Amino acid sequence: MSTTTEKIKATLGKRYAREKRFRFYGITAIALSILFLVILLTDIIGKGYPAFTSTYIKLDVHLDAQTLGVTADSTPEQLRTANYNTVVQNSLNTLIPDVEDRKEKKALKGLVSGDAQYELQRQVMADPALIGTNQSVWVLADDDIDTYYKGNIDRTLPEADRRVKDFQLVWLDKLEADGRIDSQFNTILFTRGDSREPEEAGILSALIGSFYTLLVTLALSFPIGVAAAIYLEEFAPKNNFWVDLIEVNINNLAAVPSIVFGLLGLAVFIQLFGMPRSAPLVGGLVLTLMTLPTIIIATRAALRAVPPSIREGALGVGASKSQTVFQNVLPLAMPGILTGTIIGMAQALGETAPLLMIGMVAFIMDVPSSVTSPSTVLPVQIFLWSDSPERAFIERTSAAIMVLLAFLVSMNLLAVILRKRFERRW
Amino acid sequence: MENMNTTQHTSQKYNHELEEARSKLMTMGGLVETQVTNAIKALLERDSALGEKVAYSDHEINAMEISLDEHCAEIIARRQPAASDLRLLITIIKVITDLERIGDEAEKVGRYAVEMTESSTYGDLHNSLRHLGEHVKAMLSDTLDALARLDVVQAMQVVKNDQQVDDEFDSITRQLYTRMLEDPRNIKDSLNVTWCARSLERVGDHCKNICEYVIYLVKGKDVRHTNLESIRETILGE
Amino acid sequence: MTEATIDMTTKAVPKFSTAASGGREEFAHTIDGTVGKPYLDGKDTRFFCRGVNVFYGDTKQAIFDVNMDIGKNEVISMIGPSGCGKSTFLRCLNRMNDTIPGCRVTGDIKLDGEDIHGKEQDPVLLRARVGMVFQKPNPFPKSIYDNVAYGPRLHGLAANRAELDEIVESSLTKAGLFKEVKDRLQSPGTGLSGGQQQRLCIARTIAVSPEVILMDEPTSALDPIATAIIEELIDELRASFTICIVTHSMQQAARISQRTAYFHLGYLVELNDTKTVFTNPQHQLTENYITGRFG
Numbered sequence: 001m002s003t004t005t006e007k008i009k010a011t012l013g014k015r016y017a018r019e020k021r022f023r024f025y026g027i028t029a030i031a032l033s034i035l036f037l038v039i040l041l042t043d044i045i046g047k048g049y050p051a052f053t054s055t056y057i058k059l060d061v062h063l064d065a066q067t068l069g070v071t072a073d074s075t076p077e078q079l080r081t082a083n084y085n086t087v088v089q090n091s092l093n094t095l096i097p098d099v100e101d102r103k104e105k106k107a108l109k110g111l112v113s114g115d116a117q118y119e120l121q122r123q124v125m126a127d128p129a130l131i132g133t134n135q136s137v138w139v140l141a142d143d144d145i146d147t148y149y150k151g152n153i154d155r156t157l158p159e160a161d162r163r164v165k166d167f168q169l170v171w172l173d174k175l176e177a178d179g180r181i182d183s184q185f186n187t188i189l190f191t192r193g194d195s196r197e198p199e200e201a202g203i204l205s206a207l208i209g210s211f212y213t214l215l216v217t218l219a220l221s222f223p224i225g226v227a228a229a230i231y232l233e234e235f236a237p238k239n240n241f242w243v244d245l246i247e248v249n250i251n252n253l254a255a256v257p258s259i260v261f262g263l264l265g266l267a268v269f270i271q272l273f274g275m276p277r278s279a280p281l282v283g284g285l286v287l288t289l290m291t292l293p294t295i296i297i298a299t300r301a302a303l304r305a306v307p308p309s310i311r312e313g314a315l316g317v318g319a320s321k322s323q324t325v326f327q328n329v330l331p332l333a334m335p336g337i338l339t340g341t342i343i344g345m346a347q348a349l350g351e352t353a354p355l356l357m358i359g360m361v362a363f364i365m366d367v368p369s370s371v372t373s374p375s376t377v378l379p380v381q382i383f384l385w386s387d388s389p390e391r392a393f394i395e396r397t398s399a400a401i402m403v404l405l406a407f408l409v410s411m412n413l414l415a416v417i418l419r420k421r422f423e424r425r426w
Numbered sequence: 427m428e429n430m431n432t433t434q435h436t437s438q439k440y441n442h443e444l445e446e447a448r449s450k451l452m453t454m455g456g457l458v459e460t461q462v463t464n465a466i467k468a469l470l471e472r473d474s475a476l477g478e479k480v481a482y483s484d485h486e487i488n489a490m491e492i493s494l495d496e497h498c499a500e501i502i503a504r505r506q507p508a509a510s511d512l513r514l515l516i517t518i519i520k521v522i523t524d525l526e527r528i529g530d531e532a533e534k535v536g537r538y539a540v541e542m543t544e545s546s547t548y549g550d551l552h553n554s555l556r557h558l559g560e561h562v563k564a565m566l567s568d569t570l571d572a573l574a575r576l577d578v579v580q581a582m583q584v585v586k587n588d589q590q591v592d593d594e595f596d597s598i599t600r601q602l603y604t605r606m607l608e609d610p611r612n613i614k615d616s617l618n619v620t621w622c623a624r625s626l627e628r629v630g631d632h633c634k635n636i637c638e639y640v641i642y643l644v645k646g647k648d649v650r651h652t653n654l655e656s657i658r659e660t661i662l663g664e
Numbered sequence: 665m666t667e668a669t670i671d672m673t674t675k676a677v678p679k680f681s682t683a684a685s686g687g688r689e690e691f692a693h694t695i696d697g698t699v700g701k702p703y704l705d706g707k708d709t710r711f712f713c714r715g716v717n718v719f720y721g722d723t724k725q726a727i728f729d730v731n732m733d734i735g736k737n738e739v740i741s742m743i744g745p746s747g748c749g750k751s752t753f754l755r756c757l758n759r760m761n762d763t764i765p766g767c768r769v770t771g772d773i774k775l776d777g778e779d780i781h782g783k784e785q786d787p788v789l790l791r792a793r794v795g796m797v798f799q800k801p802n803p804f805p806k807s808i809y810d811n812v813a814y815g816p817r818l819h820g821l822a823a824n825r826a827e828l829d830e831i832v833e834s835s836l837t838k839a840g841l842f843k844e845v846k847d848r849l850q851s852p853g854t855g856l857s858g859g860q861q862q863r864l865c866i867a868r869t870i871a872v873s874p875e876v877i878l879m880d881e882p883t884s885a886l887d888p889i890a891t892a893i894i895e896e897l898i899d900e901l902r903a904s905f906t907i908c909i910v911t912h913s914m915q916q917a918a919r920i921s922q923r924t925a926y927f928h929l930g931y932l933v934e935l936n937d938t939k940t941v942f943t944n945p946q947h948q949l950t951e952n953y954i955t956g957r958f959g
Contacts, residue, residue: 237765238765238766239765239766307802309798309800309802310802310804311763312760312796312798312802313798313802313803313804313865313868314804314814315760315763315791316758316760316791316795316796316797316798316869317791317792317795317796317814317815317818317868317869317871317872318788318789318790318791318792318795318815318818318819318872319788319814319818320788323818328804331805332805434952434957435955435956435957436956436957437956440956505956506915507955508914508918508942508943508954508955509941509942509943509944509945509950509951509954509955510951510955511955511956512942512943513943513944645944646943646944647944
């Protein structure tokens with residue numbers, strides 16, 4: 001064996017050890033990140049999954065025309081304002097008789113959600129013939145009751161520390177024994193807007209708000225961003241002071257804190273142009289400003305990645321500059337552009353700070369009907385709920401986070417699919 | 427290319443290969459020159475041993491021709507030579523053919539020298555033969571010199587001198603006619619002398635060919651089958 | 665042997681120093697600058713180039729005063745060491761250099777007597793007349809048919825589908841590819857082998873019926889057999905087109921071209937019949953390059 005071979009052999013062990021060490025570091029880093037991700041997801045899912053069910057109580061109601069103060073022939077307006085509250089009260093009194101104490105009487109009414117009378121109202125308005133009949137109706141339980149049934153209130157605690165008192169527990173045990181307590185899928189979460197009452201709060205208005213906001217953002221930032229990138233990359237003079245200045249500024253804009261864009265939106269769109277506050281239109285404009293640099297940078301990178309041979313080939317058979325760009329270069333850059341755009345949109349979907357500045361943090365019960373109606377977005381909704389004290393809002397916060405994450409994941413998935421679909425080899 | 431050296435290629439091995447071909451060529455040239463000198467010496471001095479030696483040494487030249495041919499073929503196959511390198515190889519391949527023929531002529535002269543040792547004197551023919559022999563030797567020496575130094579002027583001189591060799595051969599032929607007419611007993615000897623003179627004249631022709639290749643090698647122009655005037659034009663510039 | 669010399673009196677003495685690329689003053693007699701036969705004396709001239717200079721930016725000059733004619737139906741090859749300007753010069757001929765920022769071309773280049781830098785000359789039209797094939801096969805990521813049909817569609821050369829089909833078929837046939845691909849015209853051009861891709865690119869170029877085809881090292885990315893097929897094709901195409909080819913392979917230049925131009929440091933040193941260049945080059949620099957004595 002020559003001396004060289006020996007020398008090399010002497011270093012081999014060290015080299016392999018270094019390689020092994022490096023692999024170990026890498027695997028550790030990945031394992032750690034996976035661990036944190038799992039912890040985060042477990043926490044969110046663990047907290048959030050109960051929000052997908054709600055506790056219902058079955059009431060036997062007598063829709064007495066006299067108590068309600070309406071007849072089957074009453075106008076819808078009269079039906080709407082009828083006295084359903086008393087009907088619910090009476091029904092509860094029948095279920096749990098002999099409650100005399102004023103405080104306990106109030107607590108009895110508090111077993112069911114404020115939504116109970118509206119549930120009756122909806123049913124009666126849908127079918128006025130129900131007036132005068134006896135009906136069995138499942139109504140929403142109060143959020144405290146719901147929390148209790150989800151195991152988040154400990155019976156063994158001293159009564160003063162519980163939100164559900166001993167006498168309420170007695171009633172609940174009785175109701176449960178009668179089969180009047182049930183847990184059902186929480187459709188309200190997906191079909192209603194925000195509410196002060198956790199059991200009635202849903203994310204639909206925030207979802208629609210997010211949808212409108214993203215629609216505006218996409219409609220503006222995609223064409224503007226792609227057009228700007230194409231111009232800068234393909235047509236703008238090279239080594240020109242102004243072009244360089246613009247490039248530097250675009251790169252810097254991508255790093256500007258998003259709240260600054262919010263301030264800009266407040267100052268320009270709302271105060272200067274007088275656009276409505278809290279509207280997806282303004283939110284979309286602000287997020288457009290924020291997303292543009294991302295899209296421009298991604299698009300330029302994608303354009304640069306198209307091999308020059310493709311351009312030369314097209315120019316060589318006599319295509320003009322713009323024909324070359326639009327017929328040959330752009331289709332090849334499309335997967336990259338779409339990926340960049342979707343990543344930009346995903347960022348915009350998760351953005352909260354700039355929207356706070358333009359008033360999209362408002363309490364919105366109604367589902368927004370257009371891009372100018374007041375609305376909020378999903379992350380802001382999460383922010384609002386996380387601020388609420390009720391136990392039931394904690395689980396709804398997590399549930400909303402889960403929905404948001406599902407959207408983000410599906411958007412990224414879409415990006416991957418689009419890239420695979422449009423990707424062409426050259 | 428101030429001197430036609432083979433040391434400037436990027437590939438050192440190529441340099442060596444070309445250099446080897448050239449030195450082999452010169453070795454072969456030297457061998458041929460010795461053969462011719464010995465053959466003439468054997469003829470003039472009636473040295474049958476030397477004549478025999480010449481006759482039996484020809485195979486060395488033949489072997490060198492084959493080896494050089496192979497070497498050149500290999501270089502062409504491996505290197506695809508161009509321009510001066512290409513002309514060098516073509517020249518070598520052509521020159522060795524002529525050298526080999528010169529070797530053959532020397533062999534013939536050697537054989538006749540052996541045969542003629544028993545015969546009577548050539549008389550005045552001896553002088554003529556010596557003259558022709560000296561002339562051819564000088565011509566061959568000049569040719570090899572021109573080849574070694576790639577000297578086109580000298581090469582042209584050799585081409586020019588070939589005419590004198592031809593003239594001398596004619597003169598010997600005429601002398602031999604007379605001799606044969608004078609005494610038919612001389613015919614056998616005379617014929618032998620004719621063959622020898624004929625071989626020496628052929629050596630001159632081959633030398634002329636070689637010199638024309640030298641001009642081709644250096645100037646890139648083929649001057650075969652042209653007259654001296656156009657050769658001079660080629661050498662001195664268009 | 666060491667004293668062996670060659671009489672150099674008739675060899676052209678370099679008119680410029682090879683060390684100083686900026687030595688333009690030494691190169692005052694431009695017409696005499698190139699040895700060999702750079703001019704065709706008006707006989708069947710396709711390209712007429714006089715005093716062509718190319719600058720990159722303000723300081724760097726890539727081509728110095730190139731004068732040459734390119735004839736009809738000839739294959740002219742341009743050889744020279746890397747960075748000698750042969751590709752740059754080739755790209756002058758269809759104004760491909762226009763696409764390079766900071767690149768400036770001066771001098772006269774005439775195609776069939778028309779100044780290609782003239783006011784009424786459109787680079788797009790010029791590139792339709794002077795097609796180009798590149799070093800790396802660069803079919804578009806489209807079908808074989810669409811690749812060939814790209815140019816005709818671009819320039820509106822076919823009135824209907826049938827005409828287009830005909831153009832595509834004849835171009836592919838001329839490029840010697842039709843037999844191999846006729847059953848899969850709709851499959852992607854990028855799925856072909858390297859040599860087939862390059863022939864597809866040639867078909868794409870000839871589909872717009874150019875007068876001249878420029879080829880920039882068209883076989884440097886191909887294996888010897890594909891190279892041989894392309895070389896054969898080039899010889900066939902000579903009947904209908906003028907072909908200028910830049911190549912790194914001297915043997916290729918020797919095999920396929922009628923005339924060969926040798927570029928050195930931006931100067932056109934020698935332009936001569938290919939036979940002459942490869943057996944008896946007239947310039948010392950050409951000789952050195954051809955025989956592998958460069959550098």
